[in-house]
Amino acid sequence: NISSLPQSRSWKTFLTMMHWSLRRQSSWVQLAGHQGNFHLSDGGEVLKLYSEVEAACLDVLMKDPLRPFVPQYYGLVTRGELCYIRLEDLLNGLKRPVIMDCKMGVRTYQEEEVMKAQTRTLLRNDMYQKMVKVDPSALSPEEHAQMGVTKWRYLHWRDTTSSTSTLGFRIEGIMMEDGHIRRDFKNIVTLAQVTETLLFFTKKQLDVLKAYHSRLLALNDALKCSPFFRKHEVIGSSLLFVHDHSNKASVWMIDFGKTTPIPEISELKHNVPWTQGSREDGYLLGLTSLITSLSQAISKASWQKTEGDITCCTE
Numbered sequence: 001n002i003s004s005l006p007q008s009r010s011w012k013t014f015l016t017m018m019h020w021s022l023r024r025q026s027s028w029v030q031l032a033g034h035q036g037n038f039h040l041s042d043g044g045e046v047l048k049l050y051s052e053v054e055a056a057c058l059d060v061l062m063k064d065p066l067r068p069f070v071p072q073y074y075g076l077v078t079r080g081e082l083c084y085i086r087l088e089d090l091l092n093g094l095k096r097p098v099i100m101d102c103k104m105g106v107r108t109y110q111e112e113e114v115m116k117a118q119t120r121t122l123l124r125n126d127m128y129q130k131m132v133k134v135d136p137s138a139l140s141p142e143e144h145a146q147m148g149v150t151k152w153r154y155l156h157w158r159d160t161t162s163s164t165s166t167l168g169f170r171i172e173g174i175m176m177e178d179g180h181i182r183r184d185f186k187n188i189v190t191l192a193q194v195t196e197t198l199l200f201f202t203k204k205q206l207d208v209l210k211a212y213h214s215r216l217l218a219l220n221d222a223l224k225c226s227p228f229f230r231k232h233e234v235i236g237s238s239l240l241f242v243h244d245h246s247n248k249a250s251v252w253m254i255d256f257g258k259t260t261p262i263p264e265i266s267e268l269k270h271n272v273p274w275t276q277g278s279r280e281d282g283y284l285l286g287l288t289s290l291i292t293s294l295s296q297a298i299s300k301a302s303w304q305k306t307e308g309d310i311t312c313c314t315e
Contacts, residue, residue: 039084045074047084055085057232057256064228069219070253090242090252096177100201100241102290104169106274106282109155110235110258114276116152123148131157134186163189168286172238174201177245194293195300202243204301211249212241213294219251220287223270230267233279234259239290 039047048054058073072088091097128149131139138157143149149157162170166189173183174197188194202208223229236258243249262268262279271284 039079041077041086046071046087046089047077047079048087050076050083050085051257053260054255054257057228057259058085058087060228061256065222065226066228066253069222069251090240090250090254094242094244094248095246097175097242097244098177098201099175101172101174102169102239102241102286103164103172104237104239104281104283104286105235106165106168106280106285107155107159108164108236109152109159110233110260111276111279113152113155117150121150124151124154127151127154130154135161162186163194163289167191167194167289168282168284169239169289171197191289191293191296194289195296198293198297199301201241202297202301204304205247206298206301206305207247208243208249209294209298209301211243211247212251213291213298215249215251216287216291216294219253220284220291223284223287229270229283231264232259232261233268234270234281234283237283239287 037049041047055076058070061067061070062073071090074086074088077084077086091099123146125148128139128143128147131149131154136144138161139149143153159165164170171185171188171194173181173185175181185197188197198209202212234256237253237255240252240254241249242252268280269284270281271288272278272280272282273285274280274282
């Protein structure tokens with residue numbers, strides 16, 4: 001039952017562009033668990049802590065067919081001893097926005113992390129504790145004895161127990177218009193479950209569902225003709241869904257801190273399963289799943305609206 005999902009006390013993954021206003025900034029930073037990583041500038045821009053990888057991606061994306069689908073990049077700014085990336089505020093002009101973050105791809109770890117895990121076994125107790133909390137049986141007797149797992153082991157487990165590995169994406173969290181955040185979507189692994197979540201997220205508003213569907217179809221077209229997309233392994237990136245009570249709705253590609261270029265001699269398909277060494281990310285597999293679920297949600301919402309209209313007419 002989606003409506004009874006517990007509200008999150010701490011959201012460390014962060015809906016990247018999520019904030020309400022200057023007066024509410026402190027509350028979302030606390031929820032995000034990324035104090036210091038984000039700020040609002042005086043001009044209403046979002047300042048994100050500098051990442052060389054992400055800045056390089058954004059620089060290229062500003063000249064790519066994907067430009068309409070990523071936040072505008074305004075360059076860098078220094079505050080004190082820290083450097084920040086200046087980004088468009090995606091919530092500007094929206095009143096009581098509703099936000100959903102979908103982590104795209106069939107894996108959320110880079111191939112380099114797999115290689116490091118195979119040569120260096122740095123054990124993380126914090127990640128072990130997270131696994132114990134969800135499923136103690138997923139850990140081996142050795143891992144229980146060590147009370148630690150490698151970062152790659154944890155990420156691999158998380159991907160294979162969510163819709164990441166089955167559908168090519170997973171829902172990281174939803175923020176409703178009253179500011180409450182829900183992120184307990186770990187058990188959503190089927191298209192039918194995603195469809196129900198989309199109906200919950202949009203409150204079955206057909207205009208919003210159709211706007212999201214149209215935006216994803218346009219994104220799909222842009223990805224297929226994007227030189228950036230063909231030449232980059234897109235890992236840990238999200239699609240940010242945003243709408244408000246006036247039914248303004250859009251979807252944005254965000255988070256490119258783990259998106260890296262591939263050798264010049266090759267191109268990625270993005271629509272095939274990953275095997276070690278292939279660098280395939282399965283981004284298009286996830287996008288196709290989302291488009292399918294939105295189509296199903298539109299059909300279901302239309303049918304329920306028609307049923308409701310008929311009931312009203314016969315009463």
